[in-house]
Amino acid sequence: MQLAKVVENKGVKDEKVLDTIKKIPRHLFMDSSFEDHAYQDKAFPIAADQTISQPYTVAFQTEVLQVNKGDMVLEIGTGSGYQTAVLCELGARVYSIERQQELFKRTKLFLSKIGYRPRYLAFGDGYKGLPDYAPFDRIIVTAGAPFVPKPLLSQLKVGGRMVIPVGKDTQVMTLFERKSETEFEKTEFGNFRFVPLLEDRN
Numbered sequence: 503m504q505l506a507k508v509v510e511n512k513g514v515k516d517e518k519v520l521d522t523i524k525k526i527p528r529h530l531f532m533d534s535s536f537e538d539h540a541y542q543d544k545a546f547p548i549a550a551d552q553t554i555s556q557p558y559t560v561a562f563q564t565e566v567l568q569v570n571k572g573d574m575v576l577e578i579g580t581g582s583g584y585q586t587a588v589l590c591e592l593g594a595r596v597y598s599i600e601r602q603q604e605l606f607k608r609t610k611l612f613l614s615k616i617g618y619r620p621r622y623l624a625f626g627d628g629y630k631g632l633p634d635y636a637p638f639d640r641i642i643v644t645a646g647a648p649f650v651p652k653p654l655l656s657q658l659k660v661g662g663r664m665v666i667p668v669g670k671d672t673q674v675m676t677l678f679e680r681k682s683e684t685e686f687e688k689t690e691f692g693n694f695r696f697v698p699l700l701e702d703r704n
């Protein structure tokens with residue numbers, strides 16, 4: 503069965519998001535040894551002990567994010583660049599941070615090779631966000647955060663949305679909507695399992 507259909511059967515409804523899953527050749531984002539598995543709804547290893555997220559997780563999180571064309575979107579954890587490509591396909595102005603230098607370099611080259619043009623790919627610490635480019639309409643964290651980093655909340659526009667998996671061993675997908683300078687509305691979704699959002703000292 504087609505990957506987009508599998509994801510749809512699991513409950514993702516947003517047509518624009520499903521179209522990105524149809525359109526993006528996921529096998530290109532994976533090591534050739536795993537290519538045969540590219541169109542299964544599973545996470546797989548990429549370089550530097552990291553993983554490319556499960557397509558359902560990518561689609562679900564993107565659906566909750568509600569990206570509009572032209573939105574300033576900050577992604578934490580560039581990884582393979584698959585989620586970055588999804589955001590680019592949705593017409594977002596994408597800023598993404600990766601803390602593993604090997605992945606950062608490789609994915610930067612790779613995305614430009616296959617024609618995706620995020621606004622800015624940063625090598626750095628996602629806990630800090632990108633204050634020089636803030637505020638953002640949307641923030642998506644693609645690694646499991648043991649706590650919600652304050653700088654990320656403060657770099658969100660009023661009216662903006664941040665989707666972040668929060669927790670140590672398993673994570674609760676959590677949406678923060680910024681209602682005003684000081685108020686955030688929090689909504690929790692199901693449990694997911696991500697690789698950890700690592701702090702500097704690790």
Ligand code: SAH
Nearest residue numbers: 554579581582584585600601628644699700
């Ligand atoms: N969006 C990616 C998911 C990769 S897994 C994809 O679609 O493939 C999560 C990524 O977060 C890993 O690449 C990991 O190196 C990165 N990461 C972990 N801690 C981080 C931090 N503090 N700042 C930025 N990136 C981080």
